[in-house]
Amino acid sequence: MNELEENQQTVKKSGFGRGLIFGVIAGLSIAILAGVVLLNVFYHKGFVHIGVNGEIYVQDTATTEDEGIGSEVEAKLNAMDSLMDLFYMEDVDTDTAKEMIYKAYLASYGDKYTVYYTPDECKNLLESTTGKFEGIGAVCRKNDDGTVEIMDAYEDAPAYAAGLRNGDIITTVDGTDITGLDLTSTVALIKGDKGTSVHLDAIRDETAFSVDVVRDEIHTQTVKYEMRENQIGYLSISEFDDVTTQQYKDALQALEDAGMQGLVIDLRNNPGGVLDTVVKMLDYTLPDGLIVYTENKSGKRTEYKGTDGHELDIPIAVLVNGNSASASEIFAGAMQDYDKGEIIGTQTFGKGIVQTIKPLTDGSAIKLTTAKYYTPNGQNIHGQGVTPDITVEQGTDENEDTQWNTAVEYLMEEMQK
Structure with missing residues (x-):
């Protein structure tokens, strides 16, 4: 009988007894950066595997004895x-109760990025990169007031059709x-x-309405582009996934x-994503060199560098706003530090910390904050965001x-030089 089975048997005998809160931590830890990346670089005893919603996964063989x-x-x-067993008059779903205890325990730390995931939630998180x-085909975000807003309803997907x-x-x-x-x-x-x-159930312009959406297989198109006037290319990135x-x-x-002479990269409302993805994209865009680095609480530094020898050689503007977070801020921060593109818009979200996901033996997991990340010039943007070179309110x-319009004005001047 393994330790998890022992814990389960104890629960049956004495309610939420021994082992209810503290499961067996598997020999696998996964680190997440903001908000979900597959990066094969050596890290301690394993390798980094970064996934979605801006997230770094670090696999090793660490265990926890504390x-x-x-x-x-x-x-x-x-x-x-015991009191509930003796006096509570209603039937209790003990599985749900246990999951809520786990969530409440981590919530008590007061860090909104430190959370517990049920087995189903953990599975969905790992698949999201x-x-x-399979789903409804819509990108959502969690607003500061706790509401969940649809940021991008794919036009060829069930959510839009509904x-x-x-x-x-x-x-x-x-x-x-x-x-x-939480959003996950x-x-x-x-x-x-x-x-x-x-x-x-949803609300639009203060009017409540309901829809039934039939789920389907969704293929995420995270990049949209078109050539606009004056040979200026427009490229919008909704999130940083494996694709x-x-x-x-x-x-x-x-x-x-098509003859592009200038480029606008739109990161507005991009919540982040896979670290490995944004590193590869910056490697393709910037000259070789440091792209981003992280530091844990002991000061250990891990660097991510560009090495492919390729870079873009045209004027570039990058659009950002208060919903540009995590991997978006890595992209904007690196472009700014290399003076490779003009950052235009409003202050970004300010998510500059790394979380680690530690799976438990029953398929659930905990996510906890473990490190900060820094732009090439050493700026940690957590809590403050990336400041645009040109601030423009929408x-x-x-x-x-x-x-x-501001980006076009900037590019037209640069293209004349």
């Missing part, structure tokens, strides 16, 4: 569980109020097998073949993109 506050918590939980999944649009606020998923849930948990509720349906690097290179090749007129 019991922390386990004994004190265990004693009180046993006492509380691939650029292919009537959901960018800017819609999702309030419930299949009747579950998502207030207080919310996405886990929305995603599901192809052909199944999910019921969403984004090739999509980025393909888009640049198509624009170059106007209220939906038909006029003032930040794009």
Whole structure:
């Protein structure tokens, strides 16, 4: 009988007894950067494997022996569980109760990036880097007020076909109020097998409405591009997934073949993604050299460098705003430090820390903050963001993109030199 099985048996005998809070930590740890990257570089006893939503995965054989506050918590939980068994009048879903205890324990640390993932949530998190999944076809973000907003409803996907649009606020998923849930948990509720349906309640312009969306297989198109006037290429990146690097290179090749003389890279509302992806894209864009580095609490520094010998040699402008986070800020920060492109827009989000995911033996996992990351010139942007070279607020007129107009003005001047 393994340790997990022993823990499960104890729970059956005495409610939330020994082993309820502290599972066996598997010999695998995964590090996440902001917000989800497959990077094969040596790190301690294993290798870095960075995944989505801006995330670095560091695999090694570390184990944890520190019991922390386990004994004190265990004693009180046993006492509380006994009282519930004796006096509580309703039936209790013990599996749900246990998952909520785990989530509450990590929430007590006061770090919104340190969370517990159920087995299903962990599975969805690890799958989210691939650029292919089964769901409704919409990119969501968690706003400062706790609401979940649709940032990009793919036009050829079920969410758009059902009537959901960018800017819609999702309030419930299949009747579950998502207030207080972290974004990964919310996405886990929305995603599901192809052909199944999910019921969403939402709000648009203060008007509530509901939709039923039939899930399908979604192939994420993270890069959109087109040639605009004056031979200026426009390239928008919605997030940094495993598929984004090739999509980025393909888009640049198509624009170059069309005679591109200047380039606008739009990172507005890009929440981040896979570290390995943004490193490869910057390697293709910048001259060889340091792209980003991380430091843990002991001061250990890990560097990520460009080495492919390729760089873009045209005027570039990068658009950012307050929703450009994590890997987007790595991209903007490196471009700024190398003076390779003019950063235009508003202050970015300010997510400059690394989380580590440590899977447990039952398929669940915990994510905890473990390091800070720095731009090539040594700037840590956590809590402050990247400051644009040209600050431009977006106007209220939906038909006029003032930040794009500013980028065009800048590029036209540079293209004349």
